[in-house]
Amino acid sequence: MKNTKNKQKTAIITGASDGIGAAFTKLLIKNDWQVVGISRSSSKLKIIKKNFSSNAQSFKYFSCDVQDFKKLKSIAKKIEVPDLLFLNAGIYSPVDSSKLNLDEYKKHLKINYLGVLNSYEAFLPGLISKQNGHIIIMSSVSGWIGLPKAAAYGPTKAALRSFAQSIRYDLNPKGIKVQLCSPGFVETQATSINNFYMPGLMNVNDAANLILKYMNTKKFEFSFPFSFSFFMKFFSLLPDKISSYLIKKFII
Numbered sequence: 001m002k003n004t005k006n007k008q009k010t011a012i013i014t015g016a017s018d019g020i021g022a023a024f025t026k027l028l029i030k031n032d033w034q035v036v037g038i039s040r041s042s043s044k045l046k047i048i049k050k051n052f053s054s055n056a057q058s059f060k061y062f063s064c065d066v067q068d069f070k071k072l073k074s075i076a077k078k079i080e081v082p083d084l085l086f087l088n089a090g091i092y093s094p095v096d097s098s099k100l101n102l103d104e105y106k107k108h109l110k111i112n113y114l115g116v117l118n119s120y121e122a123f124l125p126g127l128i129s130k131q132n133g134h135i136i137i138m139s140s141v142s143g144w145i146g147l148p149k150a151a152a153y154g155p156t157k158a159a160l161r162s163f164a165q166s167i168r169y170d171l172n173p174k175g176i177k178v179q180l181c182s183p184g185f186v187e188t189q190a191t192s193i194n195n196f197y198m199p200g201l202m203n204v205n206d207a208a209n210l211i212l213k214y215m216n217t218k219k220f221e222f223s224f225p226f227s228f229s230f231f232m233k234f235f236s237l238l239p240d241k242i243s244s245y246l247i248k249k250f251i252i
């Protein structure tokens with residue numbers, strides 16, 4: 001990764017083609033950031049480039065699966081060391097865990113957890129050499145407590161939470177800020193498959209605005225929408241007998 005003294009802020013966003021990552025990408029471009037977007041399919045990234053990028057520098061993109069560490073490393077060599085690394089790419093499928101789901105469990109682990117590790121390690125050397133930067137890891141309220149149908153998804157988000165909590169002790173002294181984003185329900189392609197009521201379901205642009213707001217604070221973990229995440233946090237702190245009763249009553 002090349003290091004420059006560019007005054008414009010730069011970001012790498014994984015999962016930039018759709019949902020929260022796309023909304024956040026567009027918001028950063030609007031705020032005069034230079035963004036590098038990464039996702040598997042390039043067609044949606046191309047549309048962002050065409051419709052939202054004001055010049056050649058404001059948005060670059062790479063088609064890459066976050067499972068492909070070699071390709072992520074090759075991208076790192078081609079771009080500037082970013083000010084912000086937003087590790088957001090992820091998948092979500094509800095599962096019935098009374099059935100056999102080994103492939104689904106493994107797929108979630110490989111993309112949601114190992115995909116973040118791949119992206120983290122590909123771009124980390126640049127941040128370390130710069131002794132400056134900011135990493136935001138996308139978790140979820142599902143990482144706080146096991147939720148119905150989330151046996152494939154939730155554990156990956158819990159693992160990311162623990163990962164982010166741990167790495168900050170090594171990275172903060174090297175000038176790198178670490179934050180964990182743990183949203184409730186946001187209206188995207190991922191949640192469109194849910195056939196149950198999603199309390200507090202939030203518009204994706206509102207979610208992007210909140211990420212922008214919280215990334216400028218000292219908070220390690222931030223969550224939204226406020227009321228739903230407050231209740232989920234509260235549930236997670238209760239004795240299991242009470243929290244599982246409340247989850248059955250209000251969420252299933």
Ligand SMILES: NC(=O)c1ccc[n+]([C@@H]2O[C@H](COP(=O)([O-])OP(=O)(O)OC[C@H]3O[C@@H](n4cnc5c(N)ncnc54)[C@H](OP(=O)(O)O)[C@@H]3O)[C@@H](O)[C@H]2O)c1
Nearest residue numbers: 015017018019020039040041065066090140185186188190
């Ligand atoms: N929506 C919610 O309610 C919610 C709540 C809490 C947390 N989250 C988290 O927020 C993140 C974004 O979710 P979303 O709702 O915005 O989902 P989304 O609309 O489905 O977008 C997911 C993004 O990730 C990319 N992606 C998926 N697999 C990838 C892979 N293997 N390699 C590279 N890119 C990949 C997708 O692009 P391609 O398919 O082209 O690769 C897409 O750009 C996820 O980590 C999700 O767990 C979402």
